[in-house]
Amino acid sequence: MNREELESLALGERERASRFSCRFLCCAGTPCLSAGGAAVRKALEKAVEGKNGNSSVEVMGTGCVGPCSRGPLVTVVTPGEEEHTYEKVTPQAVPEIVEAHLEKGVEAASVPSTVSRDSSFFTKQQKIVLETSERIDPERLESYVAQGGYSALARALEDMTPEEVCEELVTSGLRGRGGAGYPTGIKWKQVRGAQGERKFVVANGDEGDPGAYMDRTLMESDPHRILEGMAIAAYAVGAEQGFVYVRGEYPLAAERLGKAIRAAERQGLLGDDILGSSFSFRIRIRMGAGAFVCGEETALMASIMGRRGQPVPRPPYPAQRGLWNAPTLINNVETFGSVPPVISRGGDWYSRWGTDKSKGTKIFALAGKVCQTGLIEVPMGITLREIVFDIGGGIPGGGAFKAAQTGGPSGGCIPASHLDTPMDYESLQELGSIIGSGGLIVMDESSCMVDVARFFMEFCMDESCGKCTPCRSGTVQMVRLLEKIKGGRASAHDLEKLEELCELLKATSLCGLGQTAPNPVLSTIRHFRHEYEAHIEDRHCPAGVCSMPH
Amino acid sequence: MAEVTLTIDNEKVSAREGQNLLQVIREQGIDLPTLCHLDGLSERGGCRLCVVEVEGSSRLAASCVTAVREDMRVTTASDRLLRYRRMLVELLFAERNHVCSVCVMNGNCELQSLATRFGVDHLRYEPLYPRLPTDASHEKYTIDHNRCVLCARCVRVCDEVEGVHTLDIMGRGVSSRIINDLNQPWRASRTCTACGKCVQVCPTGALYIKETLSAHVEKRPDLPRRIVDARKKRVWNS
Numbered sequence: 012m013n014r015e016e017l018e019s020l021a022l023g024e025r026e027r028a029s030r031f032s033c034r035f036l037c038c039a040g041t042p043c044l045s046a047g048g049a050a051v052r053k054a055l056e057k058a059v060e061g062k063n064g065n066s067s068v069e070v071m072g073t074g075c076v077g078p079c080s081r082g083p084l085v086t087v088v089t090p091g092e093e094e095h096t097y098e099k100v101t102p103q104a105v106p107e108i109v110e111a112h113l114e115k116g117v118e119a120a121s122v123p124s125t126v127s128r129d130s131s132f133f134t135k136q137q138k139i140v141l142e143t144s145e146r147i148d149p150e151r152l153e154s155y156v157a158q159g160g161y162s163a164l165a166r167a168l169e170d171m172t173p174e175e176v177c178e179e180l181v182t183s184g185l186r187g188r189g190g191a192g193y194p195t196g197i198k199w200k201q202v203r204g205a206q207g208e209r210k211f212v213v214a215n216g217d218e219g220d221p222g223a224y225m226d227r228t229l230m231e232s233d234p235h236r237i238l239e240g241m242a243i244a245a246y247a248v249g250a251e252q253g254f255v256y257v258r259g260e261y262p263l264a265a266e267r268l269g270k271a272i273r274a275a276e277r278q279g280l281l282g283d284d285i286l287g288s289s290f291s292f293r294i295r296i297r298m299g300a301g302a303f304v305c306g307e308e309t310a311l312m313a314s315i316m317g318r319r320g321q322p323v324p325r326p327p328y329p330a331q332r333g334l335w336n337a338p339t340l341i342n343n344v345e346t347f348g349s350v351p352p353v354i355s356r357g358g359d360w361y362s363r364w365g366t367d368k369s370k371g372t373k374i375f376a377l378a379g380k381v382c383q384t385g386l387i388e389v390p391m392g393i394t395l396r397e398i399v400f401d402i403g404g405g406i407p408g409g410g411a412f413k414a415a416q417t418g419g420p421s422g423g424c425i426p427a428s429h430l431d432t433p434m435d436y437e438s439l440q441e442l443g444s445i446i447g448s449g450g451l452i453v454m455d456e457s458s459c460m461v462d463v464a465r466f467f468m469e470f471c472m473d474e475s476c477g478k479c480t481p482c483r484s485g486t487v488q489m490v491r492l493l494e495k496i497k498g499g500r501a502s503a504h505d506l507e508k509l510e511e512l513c514e515l516l517k518a519t520s521l522c523g524l525g526q527t528a529p530n531p532v533l534s535t536i537r538h539f540r541h542e543y544e545a546h547i548e549d550r551h552c553p554a555g556v557c558s559m560p561h
Numbered sequence: 562m563a564e565v566t567l568t569i570d571n572e573k574v575s576a577r578e579g580q581n582l583l584q585v586i587r588e589q590g591i592d593l594p595t596l597c598h599l600d601g602l603s604e605r606g607g608c609r610l611c612v613v614e615v616e617g618s619s620r621l622a623a624s625c626v627t628a629v630r631e632d633m634r635v636t637t638a639s640d641r642l643l644r645y646r647r648m649l650v651e652l653l654f655a656e657r658n659h660v661c662s663v664c665v666m667n668g669n670c671e672l673q674s675l676a677t678r679f680g681v682d683h684l685r686y687e688p689l690y691p692r693l694p695t696d697a698s699h700e701k702y703t704i705d706h707n708r709c710v711l712c713a714r715c716v717r718v719c720d721e722v723e724g725v726h727t728l729d730i731m732g733r734g735v736s737s738r739i740i741n742d743l744n745q746p747w748r749a750s751r752t753c754t755a756c757g758k759c760v761q762v763c764p765t766g767a768l769y770i771k772e773t774l775s776a777h778v779e780k781r782p783d784l785p786r787r788i789v790d791a792r793k794k795r796v797w798n799s
Contacts, residue, residue: 302733304733319729319730323606324606324623324626326628472734472735473734474733474734475733475734475735476733476734476737477711477730477732477733477734477735477736477737478605478607479606479607479608479609480607480608480609480610480649480652480653481609481649481652483656483711483734483735483737484652484653484655484656484735485652486734486735487656487689487734487735488652488655488686488687491687508685508686511648512648515645515648515649518612518620518621518641518645519609519612519621519645519649520609521606521607521609521623526620
């Protein structure tokens with residue numbers, strides 16, 4: 012396939028879509044599917060059969076819409092009419108929706124409710140990576156191409172040198188979305204400049220933070236976008252082989268990525284001589300086997316190579332010596348997902364969003380005690396208050412906001428007094444937390460911060476690989492100390508011991524897991540020391556979560 | 562090879578470029594403690610006892626896996642480092658069931674020596690007292706998991722020097738355990754050559770030769786270095 016053929020494929024698909032008098036778009040992300048989305052889709056397909064000559068009606072699965080807790084979501088698109096997105100659709104409600112739209116041409120009245128696109132949940136977001144997610148059938152390449160898919164790759168291959176691609180990424184100010192926030196363009200340049208007979212590109216889809224599902228959604232909703240981003244990266248750094256490392260618990264993401272890879276290969280968008288150029292690139296999927304630590308890049312590479320998934324000390328960094336000792340580019344899947352818009356619209360355009368040092372948009376998984384949970388994409392630098400109260404609609408039941416946990420087990424909490432903090436890499440770090448991969452858990456007064464700290468510490472203990480002493484043995488002792496505090500059996504001395512262990516793990520652990528494991532403890536001590544003291548001195552849990560001796 | 566000059570504990574030192582920091586520190590006569598490091602085996606960087614402060618870096622560096630650089634300024638024994646090392650030794654003691662009085666390595670144990678050196682005369686951490694098995698199925702050797710510190714010297718010598726890779730680690734975190742083949746009784750191993758190198762490099766009494774009396778064991782942790790030198794350089798210092 013060449014560029015012209017790509018364009019005509021897009022044109023053909025757009026024409027096909029325009030022929031339908033009515034289209035039912037069923038969100039096919041895991042949250043909607045687990046709420047019964049598959050049955051709803053089946054019921055829709057059955058209901059439209061024989062209606063209106065059925066050839067002019069389409070039922071299709073799409074990527075994620077966003078308000079996940081209100082699924083299954085069905086959007087009805089009728090040309091020339093307002094779109095309706097129905098929430099919490101059941102198979103029983105389907106005939107009514109179909110009848111209303113196909114026969115009466117009005118919104119179905121007795122169906123529970125529709126999602127308003129004018130609500131601040133949508134208007135406050137800025138979708139760049141997820142822009143086309145809810146319009147794309149993740150299982151059809153044509154659907155992605157119709158939305159401009161693979162045109163960024165075509166542009167890079169035909170109009171740009173690899174150096175120019177790297178430079179565009181530098182201009183964009185895009186930083187790694189996996190958590191560490193390393194400038195993407197600089198990393199690409201390092202891999203490009205590294206000496207090696209062969210090079211690799213790896214997409215890290217081993218998302219594992221509790222409450223976070225940005226990467227899963229992206230892989231499920233828009234798999235081709237990741238492949239396109241990887242192909243552009245491979246062209247830029249000079250790689251011919253890529254791997255997507257998918258978390259073992261994400262079978263649907265792996266299935267869709269697999270389909271996407273095969274479709275792209277058939278169309279000559281992956282494989283040899285891509286888009287008629289001399290550039291060749293292949294991608295393989297590697298599944299994780301349930302180890303959180305494999306999200307750490309050196310452990311991830313060990314796992315890809317078939318070794319035990321354990322980190323090894325850096326340097327050498329993967330950019331110098333990675334997979335099979337070859338220079339390797341590792342980026343998070345969301346980072347790769349941000350690449351096509353950077354190339355097609357330019358780095359300058361992308362850098363218009365965000366703050367001085369944190370450019371662009373970030374996807375967050377909004378969870379916890381907030382009215383509207385779901386997957387959101389916002390410009391960097393938006394305040395936590397806007398996310399929680401405008402997008403999230405505040406705390407349910409009129410409760411008071413207590414804290415938000417960002418960055419999962421490597422992050423920390425942001426208390427109410429810092430609600431106006433801009434969400435960017437530097438501001439959050441100053442507060443003792445991190446942006447991380449994008450998990451954002453909102454807590455109200457019913458959460459005990461000692462209990463929260465223990466939850467994350469237990470997670471780190473379970474996920475420690477066991478290679479280095481401080482992480483393997485230290486996390487166990489920290490969980491024990493936190494349990495002692497929770498149980499009203501601790502002394503002030505135990506709190507000192509806990510803080511000393513935090514210091515040890517931070518300073519001496521081998522990899523990021525152990526080095527950042529103390530963060531939830533440190534940040535809860537920093538912002539909620541009085542809660543720890545209440546547990547220790549007064550044998551009292553202010554939130555009423557921990558059971559205390561009488 | 563190019564020479565580099567660095568500063569170790571305020572002393573100017575010259576070293577070869579690319580040399581590992583631990584080696585250079587030891588060449589200065591500084592007895593930096595280690596547990597997982599063993600001459601002749603690949604570096605693991607797991608025990609973290611050899612961490613040092615490098616000026617300009619916020620993180621500590623495990624010297625066994627850090628290459629020397631020009632103008633590096635290294636501190637090997639600050640109060641903070643000594644405190645961390647002591648904590649690490651305490652954590653190791655709390656992790657498994659180390660009972661020196663009934664151990665074959667009493668008096669010759671590397672973990673015990675570290676405890677003596679850092680003045681660990683009591684544990685500030687809650688001992689975990691895990692229930693762990695002892696595999697005495699092999700005709701010559703025994704592995705007692707209660708005394709293992711997971712340094713993986715045995716795993717590396719088995720793989721890198723003997724070349725059979727009978728031993729490996731299963732599980733993760735604090736449940737990690739040394740295994741034979743696919744976690745089979747040692748006797749059932751089809752790959753083990755019964756060479757005993759694992760026993761010789763084990764720093765504690767986790768691996769020992771059967772029917773040895775308590776406190777009568779002396780191991781040969783210098784074995785890997787000597788074998789590797791013998792093969793590569795054709796020298797044998799007995």
